[in-house]
Amino acid sequence: MFDIEVAKKEIPFNRESLESTLKSRFFYAPAFEAYGSVAGLFDYGPAGCAFQANVVDQWRKHFILEEDMLEVDCTMLTPYEVLKTSGHVDKFSDWMCKDPKTGEIFRADHLVEEVLESRLKGDQVARGLLSNANEQAAEDAEKKKRKKKVKEIQSVKLEDDVVKEYETVLAKIDGYSGEELGELMVKYDIKNPGTQGDLEPPKAFNLMFETAIGPSGQLKGYLRPETAQGQFLNFNKLLDFNNGKIPFASASIGKSFRNEISPRSGLLRVREFLMAEIEHFVDPEDKSHARFKEVSDLKLKFLPKETQQAGSTKPIEVSIGEAVSTKMVDNETLGYFIARIYLFLIKIGVDPTKLRFRQHMANEMAHYAADCWDAELQTSYGWIECVGCADRSAYDLTVHSKKTGEKMVVRQKLDEPKEIEEWEITLTKKLFGPKFRKDAPKVEQYFNELTQEELASKSEELKNSGKITFKVKGVNNDEDIELDDKFLTIEFVKKIQHVREFIPSVIEPSFGIGRIIYAIFEHSFWARKEDTARTVMSFPPQVAPSKVLLVPLQSNKELSAISADIAKILRKEQIPFKIDDSGASIGKRYSRNDELGTPFGITIDFETIEDGTITLRERDSTIQVRGSVKDVLKAIREITYEGVSWADATKNLKVFASQQDEE
Amino acid sequence: MFDIEVAKKEIPFNRESLESTLKSRFFYAPAFEAYGSVAGLFDYGPAGCAFQANVVDQWRKHFILEEDMLEVDCTMLTPYEVLKTSGHVDKFSDWMCKDPKTGEIFRADHLVEEVLESRLKGDQVARGLLSNANEQAAEDAEKKKRKKKVKEIQSVKLEDDVVKEYETVLAKIDGYSGEELGELMVKYDIKNPGTQGDLEPPKAFNLMFETAIGPSGQLKGYLRPETAQGQFLNFNKLLDFNNGKIPFASASIGKSFRNEISPRSGLLRVREFLMAEIEHFVDPEDKSHARFKEVSDLKLKFLPKETQQAGSTKPIEVSIGEAVSTKMVDNETLGYFIARIYLFLIKIGVDPTKLRFRQHMANEMAHYAADCWDAELQTSYGWIECVGCADRSAYDLTVHSKKTGEKMVVRQKLDEPKEIEEWEITLTKKLFGPKFRKDAPKVEQYFNELTQEELASKSEELKNSGKITFKVKGVNNDEDIELDDKFLTIEFVKKIQHVREFIPSVIEPSFGIGRIIYAIFEHSFWARKEDTARTVMSFPPQVAPSKVLLVPLQSNKELSAISADIAKILRKEQIPFKIDDSGASIGKRYSRNDELGTPFGITIDFETIEDGTITLRERDSTIQVRGSVKDVLKAIREITYEGVSWADATKNLKVFASQQDEE
Structure with a gap:
């Protein structure tokens, strides 16, 4: 049996050779090359674009369809205020x-x-x-x-x-x-x-790109640095769409932007990039996950913060179940997504030996985050963060809610009413209008936003001095305001609660699609030992840009007609294919497509005219088998879309010793 | 038989009612509503986003896969120089x-x-x-x-x-x-x-959004106003990918931007929008299309410029074959795409009676365009341009080529060598260096770019006065330069040409996806005459956001278990579905999903426990049939993905008179 891992090891990986293949087969190229190009901007050519579309399609199926996520498509243009609140204006630098x-x-x-x-x-x-x-x-x-x-x-x-x-x-x-x-x-x-x-x-x-929205130039905006904020701001609508129930997840696939000071490392550090992000909203008091048991036995390589602090980079290999039960990974939902990320990456062609999950150190992590793990992929540039998986706690919904005054909470009917004690403020509203006029709503809002701790302290102040002093932005020239107890009372009261109201926590798996794609390019690339100029991209058939190459043996009317018939069937079945009827040798035509990662080749030869059989060639092993058009297409379909192995799918096809191939 | 066209006419279209449905089912919403929102920016919610993804998927299949187009994904950030050359800096206002x-x-x-x-x-x-x-x-x-x-x-x-x-x-x-x-x-x-x-x-x-690329702030850029320029700039790489042969087409799906002065009309005029554009490169001397005969009999409604000039809006209905043969439509390739645009729009749910092709008047059309037709869709806002289909001639490749000095041409070996006569310039290069120093290349480039007409006139000048006078930007302070005939000769010579070199023409079908989606919303929307509050979105199953609603009759363990089993099959077959196990009545649950355009409903009831049969409900007619899970799912699959009619797909299922539905 042909072993691709052995073949990969025989010729050491060579980045120059990979880059030459990526360029000559137009996977991607620097954007605006005719104009001297701009650092950090790349265009995907037909091969890269199809590969990217297939990766995105797999992502949508693996995450959105499988988990009933709510996909949204939010704008990239984002007003200043939103990103000021989220912290990006001050800290994304x-x-x-x-x-x-x-x-x-x-x-x-x-x-x-x-x-x-x-x-x-x-x-x-x-x-x-x-x-x-x-x-x-x-x-x-x-x-x-x-x-x-x-x-x-x-x-x-x-x-x-x-x-x-x-x-x-x-x-x-x-x-x-x-x-x-x-x-x-x-x-x-x-x-x-x-x-x-x-x-x-x-x-x-x-690092955000700034622009002005509208003709006056006064509405400052940015290109979003992540898709997350759009999802958070639609939380109430999404919760409503989900009939008020959590947990649920939203998801978004789209471009984000980062104005790097000096971009480098090709596709790994760019100024415009495709992201796929999930925001999974969960009860902060119950981060269990209903499907966790389906993945709990999966063994993964972890690099926890303690290991890193001890100066080691040797990962620990344990099951995700154990990682969660020992609290190395904070909770089940986070653990579930780590496992799902792993399964996704392997499915689309990441080499499992070049994948590890690294925990963020305390100083790397945002202050509000409960835990954060990066899926890192090993490349010739080192270990690269390709997916982040963070528990962002309730931070984002809290800050937006506070800033806009729009509540972003889940309301759950309690099975049994609960007695609670809490500070309650009562405003004598009829006095507020005469005193504050148009500013009255602002002052009322100020009181409504006070926390329990603040209410306790204000109550103390009111009790001791008969009045309270405070400031409200935009009222009384931002100077002190005084109110006595005719305006308000603050009391510690007993209450019966029928509904629990809380801001959910967010678990965020965030994928940098371009980085993953580049890592797969490296992981899939190898050269044949017979001739190191013949390089191969061993993409899994599901994500390969094109699935089949049709090769009529010679330029001949009859062969062309058969090839056109097969093309028609492939088109009807929506199996992406290419025809190569150029004059080049069969070997050369296959070589070109090995570089494109096309998993299957079909040769139409003179025997085809006689008995209707065609040969099917497998990209990595170059093994060929022969059978009827129907049987060969069935094998292709099964391997590509149904996960059947080559051996099983072709067991009824005849092994074919080729005379003309691979010259 | 239930006739949806009759049903649509019984209750007049009401935009307020549509908007209320679109909002309550979260098809889309103004972006950043919590922050007061920004005019012209909209987010797609789960229903709209899935609909959009399905439309894009159909587009990719209908155009890219069917015609072997080369899809590219180019950056939105675009440097100033590119859009200066294309004319957008000066004219996109x-x-x-x-x-x-x-x-x-x-x-x-x-x-x-x-x-x-x-x-x-x-x-x-x-x-x-x-x-x-x-x-x-x-x-x-x-x-x-x-x-x-x-x-x-x-x-x-x-x-x-x-x-x-x-x-x-x-x-x-x-x-x-x-x-x-x-x-x-x-x-x-x-x-x-x-x-x-x-x-x-x-x-x-x-109307372009401006930004600065990089930390110095000196590299001015814009967000692209169309995807076309990225495709043009990759022309040479794409031609190479296509083995040097034309015709071929590139295609791009992505966001573009337009900083409207005061956006209005909801989704029809927005500042950030999804486009799908094709650039079909064709021989300017042969704009025939190999597959034109497949569509030539298709009858379409045309509003040619002569009709408009005569002040009429009554379209002419003729076949596209006739439209091309009478030269109303300029050429076969343009005609072929007009027909393909029609077929695409109908497939995804556009009402054919609300679709016409309007030709651009001479004063609307760019000076370089050979012909241009818009697919216009009728909505409550009037007739809206949703797809443009223009013959841009060789304009874009010519200007970029001229600006950058990079040739963007097709080279075709001539069957027979051809004798031609043309003006040829010969520079005495050894004199250029000493005279112009570092500016020598600029002066040489100036001469290389002269057209045949210019060479003829310079030759005349040189003959008459023994010298020529000219200006080159950036040389000699932009003042006149004089050269005598020691520096150059210009002669009319005979040449044998073996290769024909030409800049291809471009036929550009350009789709505004958001506008099309909004028009389909209007075309698909109607209210049931029994109760006008019960509105329906009659999307074709292929593009409906979700295909199936699973409804367990009551909250019951056995029913839930069966519903979970069916869900598992649907998930495996990648048929998008939703479960509604809320306490609401069956009628209410179906109503909500009629508004989402879900074409099929499956009820799991107590009979299911006994004999394994389920009911299948059709959205528009509310007809129900009953059969085994296997047969019902087969019918759903056939109707949704294989274009089989409801009558044919359900002919073996039993008609079911419902007691509980539609209350």
Whole structure:
């Protein structure tokens, strides 16, 4: 039996060769190449676009259809206020440093990293531990697809404790604030590596693309950095659509944007990208999942935060059931999605040995998140975050609700009424109008939004001084307002609750489709040992851009007619195919399609004219079998859409020793 | 037999009722409603999103798969230079007038239209021909979903010739330039209708959203106004992918953007919208189409430009074959796509009686276009352009090629070499370097881009005066340059051509998916005469958001278990379905799903427990039949995915007289 894993290992992976295949078969290309192209923008050609469409189709089936999710399609244009509330206006930034003389702009963390790395290299040269430092640096830069900023390694020995210090800084490089990066730059005298000119201190550069909506130019907007906010803002409508019941999930597939300071690493870091995101709304007091038992035995590779803190990258392999029961993974719903993410990625062609789930460290995680795991895929650029799976708690709904005054809650009838005690405020509304006039609603809203803790403290104030003092934005010029107890009372009262009202938590699996696609390109790529120029993309048939190549043996009327008949059947059955009736040799025609990842080839030859049989060729093994058109198409359909194995699907077809293939 | 067309006519269409259904079933909603929403931005909810996904899926099958088109996915972010070349920076504008006192902004053509219309109304009141002018104006405004700018109709009689003049202006309102609109405003004394304040003259407002790419803010970009430019710029790669052969077509499905001055008419005029565009590249000397005969007998309704110029809106109904042979439609390829557009629209639920093809008038059409037809759909807002089908000639490839210096041509080996005579320029390159230094390539490029006509005239100049005078942008401060005949010769020479090189023409069918979807909403909507509150969306099963509603008769363990089993089969077969096990009556549950357009209902009742049979309900007729799970699901599959009729698919199922339904 042909073993593709063996074949993959025989010729070491070569990124240049992959890139050449991706380019020549137009999977993707830099956008606007005729105009010199723009960093971080890529177009998908026919092969990449079909592959992407198939991945999205599988995603929709695996998640949306399978779990009855509510798909929504929200706008990319997003007004300022929404992203101010979500925190993106203030926090969705990288740090950049400008050279005031040359106008060059550097991303601060990358610059510090590169300069310290180059000094460590220079130290090793000085210590005689490294001879070809410059060559190696060039190679490293190439590996990371970075334009080198540090052009040459200087042989300078460092003190031992300086080496240690640099190494510590590098290990923590992803966690520094802008101020800290600025301090590091001063402390280690980091300048423009090209000119040795001074740099301005790091400034936050917001990564959202800004634009103006409408003709006045006064409504500031952004291109969304994620699809999530649109889903949150439709929560009430979705809850209503779901008859008021939770848990339920919404989902969205669409483009998002990130104005990278200096994009690199091809498809892995781009300015416009396709995302698929799920927002699963769940009771914060019950994060169990009805279907968890279906996946609980699945073994996965985990890199929990403790392992990382101990400086190790060796993953723990346990079942997701165990991971949840030991609390390594916070809850069942999070665990369920981690398992489903795994199953999805494997289905579309990710190599399971190159997939791990890495937990976010405390300092990486948003303050509100309960837990967060990334599905990371190993590529020649290192381990790349391709799917995030976070428990965002009730953060987003809470902030939007608070900002807009629109309640975003679930109401559940309690089986038994419950007695509770709580602070209750009563406003003497008829006094509010005369005192505050048009501002009265604002003041009332201020009181309605007070938390239990705030009410308790205001009650104390009212009791002690007979009045309370407070401020409301936009009222009384933002100055103190005083009200006495004629205006309001605050009491601790007993109440019977019939309905429980709560803001749900959100579990968010978030997929970067382009990154996953690139990782699959690497995982699927190999070269035949007979001829390393003959490369193959071993995509699973389900996601392969085209499923079948029709090859009439020669340019001949009869053969063409049969090929047209088969094409008609394939078209009717909606099996994507291509015909190659060019003059090229059979071997060459198949080779081209191996590079496109087309799993099946059909040859129409002179025997076909006689007895109606055709050959079916399997891409990876190049094995050929022969049978009637009907039987061959049945085999293709079963393997591609019904998950039947090649061996089972072709067991009634005759093995065929080809004379003409593979020349 | 139940006749849906009769049912539709019994209760007149009511847009308010439709909008209420679309809202309550969350087909779509204004985006960011909690934040007060933004005009022209809409989110699709689960029903609308699934409908949209099905329409896109059908589009992909009908066009891309059926015709082997090359789908590409290009970026929305587009650099300035590209859209400058395409003409969008200079011409993609509407005219706006600002009131300098209030800051209000009006779209000039809409303002002129509204003011003149209101004066004509006022004239009719003065003449005693109209009594309730203000009410009617309000109604008209509501119909057009416009905010009324003119608040009140003044009863003022106009001279007869003024009435005539106003009417002429209104008939041509779409064709005025900004300057002309400004002149009309002065001539007719048109001011801010609210304040009677003076307005500034109309200024062009570019409808593209602008943004800055990268951290320096210096790379200006736009959100694309159409997907076409990305396809043109990939022409060479696509031609290569297609082994150098034409005709072939590329296609793209994705969002485009248009910063409307004041959006209105719901989904019909929005700022962010889904487009599906085809660029079919064809030999300008042979625009025949291989599959034209398959559609040539199809009869369609045409509104050619001559009919419109004669002031008529009565369409001509002829076959597309005749339309092409009489040259009413310019060529076969354009005709083929017009027919294919028709077939697509009908398949997804457009009412054929509300569909016509309107030809662009000479003044509407871009100067380079050879012919252009819009598929217009009739809605309560009038006839709406939903698909454009234009022959753009070789314009786009020519301008991009000229701008970037990248040739975008097809090369065809000639069967027989051809002798041609043409002007040829020969540069003495060794003299160019010393004279022009770094500018030499620019000057050489200038000469390489000269057309045959220009070469002929330069040759004349050189012959007469021994030198030529010309300008090159960026060279010699843009001043005149002189060269004598030592630098170049221009001769009329005979040549043998073996290869024909040409820039292909482009036929572009361009679909506004959101507009089509809204028109289908109107065309599919009706109310039951028994109870007009019970509305129905009669989508074709193929595009209906969900296909089946599973309804267990009562809340009961056994019924739920059976319903879960059926759900499992449906999920496996990837037939979208919903379960409604709420306590609501069967009739209510079906009603809700009639509004969602779900074509089939399955009731699981106590008989099911006994004999395994279920009922199948058809949405429009509410007819029910009964049979085994297997037979019922087979019928659903055949009707939904294989185009079998209800009568044929259910002929072996028993008609079922329901007791519980439709209460």
